[in-house]
Amino acid sequence: MNTPPHDAIPPRGEPSQPPERTGSARLRPPSRRVSGRAIGVWTLRLLFGAVLTLVVLSLLAWGASSAPWAWIPERAAENAWMLPVAYSVYALAKIAIVPSWRYRVHRWEVGADVIYTRAGWISRTWQLVPVNRLQTVDHTQGWLERVFDVATLQVQTASYAGSSTIEGLDSDEARRISEELAVRAGTLRDDAT
Amino acid sequence: MDRRHESEPNPHGAEPTDPATGGWVAPGSTPSGTARGPGQGAAEVSDPGSAPSAPAVGGAAADAPSAAEQPRSWWGEAPEGGPPAGSGARSARRLSPRSMVVGPINQLRGLLLPVLAGLVVGGFNPWLLTATGAGVVALLIGGLVTWRTFRYEVEDDRIEIRRGLIRRSRRTIPLERVRGVDVTSTLLHRMLGVAVVRIEAAAGSAGATEDGKLDAVSAAEAERLRRVLLHRRAVLTGRDAAARRGPRAADPAQGPEPGRDTSGTTEDPPGADGVADDIDDPDATVTHFTMPRSWYLYGVLSLGYLLTPFVVLATLLGMVQQSAGEVATDFFVDWVTSTDSAFLLVFGTVSVGVLVALMPLFAVVSYSLTHWGFSLRDRDGSLVAERGLFTRRSVTLEKRRIRGYELLDNPLERTRGAVGLRAIVTGLGDTATRAVLLPVGPRPRVEEVVDSALALFRGPLTRHPRAALYRRLIRAVLPFAAVAAVALAFGAVWPAAVAGVLALLGVPLAVDRYRSLGHGYDGERVSVRSGSLSRSQATVERSAVIGWTWTQTLFQRRSRLADLQVTVGAGAGGYTAQDASLEESVDFAARITPEMVRPFLAADGDEEGWADDLRGPGRGSA
Numbered sequence: 001m002n003t004p005p006h007d008a009i010p011p012r013g014e015p016s017q018p019p020e021r022t023g024s025a026r027l028r029p030p031s032r033r034v035s036g037r038a039i040g041v042w043t044l045r046l047l048f049g050a051v052l053t054l055v056v057l058s059l060l061a062w063g064a065s066s067a068p069w070a071w072i073p074e075r076a077a078e079n080a081w082m083l084p085v086a087y088s089v090y091a092l093a094k095i096a097i098v099p100s101w102r103y104r105v106h107r108w109e110v111g112a113d114v115i116y117t118r119a120g121w122i123s124r125t126w127q128l129v130p131v132n133r134l135q136t137v138d139h140t141q142g143w144l145e146r147v148f149d150v151a152t153l154q155v156q157t158a159s160y161a162g163s164s165t166i167e168g169l170d171s172d173e174a175r176r177i178s179e180e181l182a183v184r185a186g187t188l189r190d191d192a193t
Numbered sequence: 194m195d196r197r198h199e200s201e202p203n204p205h206g207a208e209p210t211d212p213a214t215g216g217w218v219a220p221g222s223t224p225s226g227t228a229r230g231p232g233q234g235a236a237e238v239s240d241p242g243s244a245p246s247a248p249a250v251g252g253a254a255a256d257a258p259s260a261a262e263q264p265r266s267w268w269g270e271a272p273e274g275g276p277p278a279g280s281g282a283r284s285a286r287r288l289s290p291r292s293m294v295v296g297p298i299n300q301l302r303g304l305l306l307p308v309l310a311g312l313v314v315g316g317f318n319p320w321l322l323t324a325t326g327a328g329v330v331a332l333l334i335g336g337l338v339t340w341r342t343f344r345y346e347v348e349d350d351r352i353e354i355r356r357g358l359i360r361r362s363r364r365t366i367p368l369e370r371v372r373g374v375d376v377t378s379t380l381l382h383r384m385l386g387v388a389v390v391r392i393e394a395a396a397g398s399a400g401a402t403e404d405g406k407l408d409a410v411s412a413a414e415a416e417r418l419r420r421v422l423l424h425r426r427a428v429l430t431g432r433d434a435a436a437r438r439g440p441r442a443a444d445p446a447q448g449p450e451p452g453r454d455t456s457g458t459t460e461d462p463p464g465a466d467g468v469a470d471d472i473d474d475p476d477a478t479v480t481h482f483t484m485p486r487s488w489y490l491y492g493v494l495s496l497g498y499l500l501t502p503f504v505v506l507a508t509l510l511g512m513v514q515q516s517a518g519e520v521a522t523d524f525f526v527d528w529v530t531s532t533d534s535a536f537l538l539v540f541g542t543v544s545v546g547v548l549v550a551l552m553p554l555f556a557v558v559s560y561s562l563t564h565w566g567f568s569l570r571d572r573d574g575s576l577v578a579e580r581g582l583f584t585r586r587s588v589t590l591e592k593r594r595i596r597g598y599e600l601l602d603n604p605l606e607r608t609r610g611a612v613g614l615r616a617i618v619t620g621l622g623d624t625a626t627r628a629v630l631l632p633v634g635p636r637p638r639v640e641e642v643v644d645s646a647l648a649l650f651r652g653p654l655t656r657h658p659r660a661a662l663y664r665r666l667i668r669a670v671l672p673f674a675a676v677a678a679v680a681l682a683f684g685a686v687w688p689a690a691v692a693g694v695l696a697l698l699g700v701p702l703a704v705d706r707y708r709s710l711g712h713g714y715d716g717e718r719v720s721v722r723s724g725s726l727s728r729s730q731a732t733v734e735r736s737a738v739i740g741w742t743w744t745q746t747l748f749q750r751r752s753r754l755a756d757l758q759v760t761v762g763a764g765a766g767g768y769t770a771q772d773a774s775l776e777e778s779v780d781f782a783a784r785i786t787p788e789m790v791r792p793f794l795a796a797d798g799d800e801e802g803w804a805d806d807l808r809g810p811g812r813g814s815a
Contacts, residue, residue, distance in 0.1 A: 024774075024776040024779075025776060025794050026775075026779055027743075028793055112792075113789070114789050123745060125742060125745075126741075126742070126743040127740065127742045128740055128790065129739075129760075130740060133739040133740065157762060159740070159761055159763075159766035160766045162760035162762070164740075
């Protein structure tokens with residue numbers, strides 16, 4: 001394995017490890033990707049957010065440069081136009097990169113007993129949720145998602161921290177999975193804590 | 194839906210035990226109980242002579258066969274050792290008549306200062322006096338109305354609380370969902386021999402709306418309710434109870450329990466149902482812990498209690514400011530300007546010195562007040578923690594719902610090797626204080642109690658990689674160092690010095706934070722530790738782990754670290770091993786719950802990494 005040197009456990013007194021431990025293992029990526037149409041949803045969602053922010057910023061910049069507010073320093077007022085410009089460059093870059101990147105990271109797998117998901121883009125999250133601990137299964141579809149015919153599946157356990165969300169599933173598949181999971185979760189009537 | 198009749202005042206006072214109680218049933222009335230079929234049929238038993246009795250009882254009988262786990266006794270068809278159906282066993286009870294006094298007094302206490310101030314400022318003129326008197330009378334009438342209209346009733350499978358004169362409400366709490374019964378009595382309550390009973394019934398949504406509050410019942414009744422509710426619930430959920438207490442229920446000659454604790458005599462009120470009798474067995478109570486005198490001194494180590502004198506001072510000043518307002522301010526300003534400055538300096542120094550010197554004393558006193566006579570007992574499959582001098586709190590936590598425990602300490606407490614203990618309980622939500630099991634005390638003794646009351650984690654904690662130390666150093670030092678540098682660049686010496694000192698202080702903090710990090714598994718329990726100024730080591734049973742979450746940021750990725758969160762359907766919902774080695778933590782999870790993690794482990798060489806993601810679509814075997 002390629003364990004870097006600093007991963008070694010520092011030899012300072014306390015820890016003495018049980019002998020049977022192997023010490024290292026890796027998770028493989030979940031097997032399934034979300035629907036490719038999810039890229040469209042994420043792109044448009046980012047776009048709308050960016051446009052809204054841009055409008056606000058432009059108004060601010062316009063106000064700062066034209067309104068006679070004395071407390072704004074001269075230099076700031078003169079260069080206020082740079083704010084929306086800089087933001088739009090940033091937003092464009094983000095819109096170009098993030099959705100496809102996220103698509104590559106987002107993966108899921110419903111195993112025999114466990115739901116395994118991976119999400120995020122720069123930071124990422126791997127989550128394991130056992131099916132027999134499910135309490136609720138939500139299948140939701142916003143208007144944008146409906147346009148692209150995708151859906152979001154959310155499973156919840158007794159812990160708020162144990163809730164897992166799969167965004168951008170093909171809507172038929174999401175419905176099928178949610179019904180299947182609901183049936184499987186319903187057959188176990190413990191309090192699932 | 195609410196066809197309730199308040200027909201006549203009951204001459205017997207708090208406990209109407211009239212045998213002629215009629216009952217009628219309205220199925221499907223409570224929206225809360227969707228999970229339980231039979232419980233939805235809310236039953237209403239009202240005062241004699243007011244309700245049509247016969248026709249609807251069939252509805253309950255029709256509901257009964259759908260009871261899931263075991264044959265339950267509905268309507269007393271065959272209650273174990275209990276009295277027959279429809280008798281006084283399930284008659285609605287009232288609050289203690291003394292609550293008519295307690296409620297108004299408690300309400301009045303909040304208004305006392307403003308009213309007094311008003312009277313003083315208003316010069317006791319007759320109008321104000323009359324208004325005040327009218328207010329007091331109104332409060333008393335309110336207390337009377339509350340007492341008259343408030344009824345509660347423990348049935349076989351639920352407790353019902355009905356209240357309200359004009360806007361009537363009825364709350365039904367299925368006993369299966371009762372998570373705990375909390376008995377509190379303030380000094381006033383105890384002088385009058387009453388107590389407040391809170392029934393916690395949080396299921397998923399931990400909110401006050403789910404709770405049932407009885408304010409107030411007699412101390413004996415509170416004790417009885419606690420035992421009956423928890424016992425009935427245990428029978429309903431039918432895990433241990435049926436087997437353990439079944440035989441005992443057949444023995445009705447079980448004597449009443451001798452007075453047990455501070456809540457006064459605990460003889461059962463006449464007319465109480467038989468269920469209470471078969472569970473008050475003094476042998477079943479095991480005392481795990483009673484607080485030794487020396488432990489009160491640990492209050493000195495708690496920052497919150499150390500700050501008590503300042504809090505008290507601030508409160509006093511606030512009160513003076515509120516009641517006397519500008520007069521006090523003017524007086525103070527006058528006094529300051531007219532007094533000799535040297536004297537002022539000495540006076541100020543001395544008073545601050547006195548306050549600081551008093552800090553430990555105040556800490557111990559206030560700590561003792563809240564933790565007086567702390568005891569932890571084991572009773573009927575529950576842990577009961579009691580504490581408090583003036584306000585005596587008793588918290589009952591069912592052992593079945595305890596998933597683990599947390600050991601908490603701060604740097605001061607660590608110097609004396611002291612820790613506090615909290616339980617990790619399902620259904621308590623964010624009300625963390627209710628799960629306190631032990632006050633702060635020496636670690637060996639605390640661990641001893643944990644071992645006898647729950648089960649101790651006996652295993653080493655794995656240290657986290659060295660990179661975690663660097664991350665902590667960067668986080669604790671870098672921001673202040675940057676501020677110091679910027680301040681220096683702008684020539685601001687004082688801010689630079691302050692930021693520099695803070696940056697230096699960050700070094701030991703970061704080292705300590707790193708040394709706290711650790712996670713371990715002893716074959717049955719998982720333990721995770723983190724934090725410095727408030728360090729916590731959470732230990733949960735293996736079976737309580739209901740999932741795993743790894744989170745890795747860009748910075749963690751470089752040094753192959755990740756935060757591993759152990760998902761638990763109790764306590765805080767999840768406990769995180771911060772900055773653990775990703776590979777080691779995956780192996781850790783796989784050892785604890787192989788069935789959950791093993792299917793997703795990578796074979797050697799099949800590495801997950803950036804490259805895998807950037808290779809693009811098509812690789813995933815979709």
